Amino acid sequence: MAIDLDADDELTALHLEFEWLLTQEVNTILTQLHSIILECCRRFPVHIPGLESLVKTEKFQLNSTTHLDQIKICATLSADNICYADINLRLHKHSNPNQRTIVQNDCQWKLHQIQDASNHLMSALYLLSSPPLRFDRKESKFDFKSAQEVIEMINNIMSCLQRGRNSLIVPKKRTIEELQSSRNMHSLQPPLPNDLAVSFYIQSHKLVCAVYHMLKDHSSGQLKFDIFQAETSVPWLSEALVLFTVGLQFCQQLKDKVSVMASDFFYPNTGGVESHIYQLSQCLIQLGHKVIIISHAYDDRTGVRYMTNGLKVYYLPVWVVYNQCTLPTLFTTFPLVRYILIRERIDIVHGHSAFSALAHEVMFHAKTLHLKTVFTDHSLFGFADSSAIITNKLLQILLAICNRVICVSHTGKENTALRAGVDPNRISVIPNAVDTDIFMPSTDKHTTHPNTRVDLLAGVIPIICHKYSDIRFLIGGDGPKRIVIEEVVERHQLQDRVTLLGAIKHDDVRDVLVQGDVFLNASLTEAFCMAIVEAAACGLQVVSTRVGGIPEVLPKEMIWLTEPSVRGLLDGLERALADRSAGNVISPFEAHKRVKSYYQWEDIAKRTQKVYDSVIKDPVDHLGHRLHKFWQCGPVFGAVFIVLAVVEHFLSVLFARLVPIDSIDIAPELTIKNFTSHSMDSSNNVCHSMPDNSSQNGHNLEGGDGLIVNKRLSKD
Known part of the structure; x- marks a missing residue:
């Protein structure tokens, strides 16, 4: 009888807690969300009684992103209108190189993106002010009866906020004919010639002006066009995008799902994995997640730093021993990592790259704290040499307790499943x-052939230069193989045919790529080659060795695959040149269009989010379950990790007594209160490009390691 009473008391307590959640906690968060949306509305041309508008008229000088003297624009922006603009053009290929036109105040240029964002904001505000659900106007709160009602309303609000944010970030695509016939083009005085078109649009926090000069290619007879751009940062747009993001985060918190990231390799270092983590973090933030990153310290970059869209980065003071890899210590990092994971209320830790010691350590600590883990493998490994055997065995043990594994190609999935003994059903390909x-792409033509890989290249350069007098090599990147290329150049006296650029800053990679016609990739192993995707997006022909996951990256009409030998590269390059001479190649802008449809970070983030959703549903791995999995990995390595897991378990119990969870301050979330209490820096960047890093070695051709940690906010 006593047991039945205890069960009834527990059910009653749960019912009362659920009722409190629906009537009190949900309404508290919705009130904060309402304040955020109102604060965002103040920056848009909407009329709300009793709300002070921050809309004002501002003058901006748009700076050219190409040549400094080609386009000069002074514009006056008032809400969603450009009420005045003085546009000066200097186009060397035009019959009349100097052009000037003006947007008059009596015929203003309408920025529909800002108006669309305003409409979506008002729709979200309407859902909070006059919802179709029950609403107690006396107490100004919702009367929810079920969790489904809350989720349905939050989904509708998130849809409005996401559409509003996307309308600012992603401008609508329009054809040249649509631009020329638009009402805005007719507002220009004097009118521009028929072979010119102008477009003002918003892209993230920037006001951009694009000028299109249509030309006829005399060789093919096809119409092409040059693009010239000028842009400027608009501070209030930066503030509005942050508020959109904060609003989405509040919505996501109500659905009890928040994400966090950590990495052994991150800014200021630049490379493939670093860029992957940064871009994925930004897209998850757009989806309403909260994201943090854990990395090791870089020189004086220590402590906690904030980046675009409130992305928080913890730079830990750990010892870096080789190639940005930290010294594996395990127990020494446990107190600090435990503090961070508890302080940020982490739920999922996501590691990147098998080389990252910090990634594996934090994942190991996360399992001790009963958190979920995900691992992304970016590389391919062998099976024969001693280093590969040891690495594969360690990876097998660490992935035995990992909830899910992500590989960047199907070849990588097969490689990871074989060398680490992971069930293929637990591996996703993203x-x-x-x-x-x-x-x-660039509309200018060149004869340079850029290349970012040096394996086999030393044998190709002298043969191609001897056979083709009009071919030059432009080689970017740095590393121990550079001296081999320098010796080849010196031996064959090819100084005027081969240019070694050295390390390339991340922001300059595109400008280097568009100088070429063909991209030659001579990798000997590759799970997923980002370099060839970037080259194809810039409209270059891609010639690459047929190794690893490269055949999966691009369709056969966009890549010329060769055997990984000097003879194979020569044959592939000559086939590409022959197809180019015969016109059997895809146009640069068509190639760009295809790559854009294949690879978008927004899609990658949504697919990763589905992996996280499945991980959350997994049961918690307790100590006995983890020890059993370790023992199945072998009597030697398994026994070692059993000891490590038991020791860390006792350390966790000890720290739970010395530093109890309730004594650790919970990290404050970014709310409307602390957002408006500090002035926004007009230089804040809300686009997705990696920050420039002039102090580092620049573009890293080898990639790096990393770790992602995912977190959800638990209910208070």
Whole structure:
């Protein structure tokens, strides 16, 4: 009888807690969300009684992103209108090189993106002010009866906020004919010639003006066009995008799902994995997740730093021993990592790259704290040499307790399943992506052939240069193999045919790529080659060795695959040149369009989010379950990790007494209160490009390691 009473008391307590959640906690968060949306509305041309508007008229000088003297624009922006603009053009290929036109105040240029964002904001505000659900106007709160009602309303609000944010970030695509016939083009005085078109649009926090000059290619007779751009940062747009993001985060918190990231390799270092983590973090933030990153310290970059869209980065003071890899210590990092995971209320830890010691350590600590883990493998490994055997065995043990594994190609999935003994059903294939807004083709023609890999290249350069007098090589990147290329150049006296650029800053990669016609990739192993995707997005022909996951990256009409030998590369390059001479190649802008449809970070984030959703449903791995999995990995390595797991378990119990969870301050979330209490820096960047890093070695051709950690906010 006593047991039945205890069960009834527990059910009653749960019922009362659920009722409190629906009537009190949900309404508290919705009130904060309402304040955020109102604060965002103040920056848009909407009229709300009693709300002070921050809309004002501002003058901006748009700076050219190409040549400094080609386009100069002074514009006056008032809400969603450009009420005045003075446009000066200097186009060397035009019959009349100097052009000037003006947007008059009596015929203003309408920015429909801002108006669309305003409409979506008002729709979200309407859902909070006059919802179709029950609403107690006396107490100004919702009367929810079920969790389904809350989720349905939050989904509708998130849909409005996401559409509003996307309307600012992603401008609508329009044809040249649509631009020329638009009402905005007719507002220009004097009118521009028929072979010119102008477009003002918003892209993230920037006001951009694009000028299109249509030309006829005399060799093919096809119409092409040159693009010239000028842009400027608009501070209030930056603030509005942050508020959109904060609003989405509040919505996601109500659905009890928040994400966090950590990495052994991150900014200021630049490379494939670093860029992957940064881009994925930004897209998850757009989806309403909260994201943090854990990395090791870089020189004086220590402690906690904030990046675009409130992305928090913990730079830990751990010892870096080789190639940005930290010294594996396990127990020494446990107190600090435990503090961070508890302080940020982490739910999922996501590691990147088998080389990252910090990634594996944090994943190991996460399992001790009963958290879920995901691992992304970016590389391919062998099976024969001693280093590969040891690495594969360690990876097998660590992935034995990992909830899910992500590989960037199907070849990588097969490799990971074989060498680490992972069940293929636990492995998902999610490729990398490319920012196609940055990697755009150029309309100018060149004869340079850029290359970012040096294996086998030393044997190809002298033969090609001897056979083709009009071919030049432009080689970017740095590393121990550079001296081999320098010796070949010196021996064959090819200084005027081969240019070694050295390390390339991340922001300059596109400008180097568009100088070429053919991209030659001579990798000997590759799980997923981001370099060839970036080259294809810039409209280059891609010639690459047929190794690893490369055949999966691009369709056969966009890549010339060869055997990994000097003879194979020569044959592939000559086939590509022959097809180019015969016109049997895809146009640069068509190639760019295809790459954009194949690889988008937004799609990668949504696919990763599905992996996280499945991981959350997994049961918690307790100590006995983990010890059993370790023992199945072999009597030697398994026994070692059993000891490590038991020791860390006792350390966890000890720290739970010395530093109890309730004594650790919970990290404050970004709310409307602390957002408006500090002035926004007008230089804040809300686009997705990686920050420039002039102090580092620049573009890293080898990639790096990393770790992602995912977190959800638990209910208070």
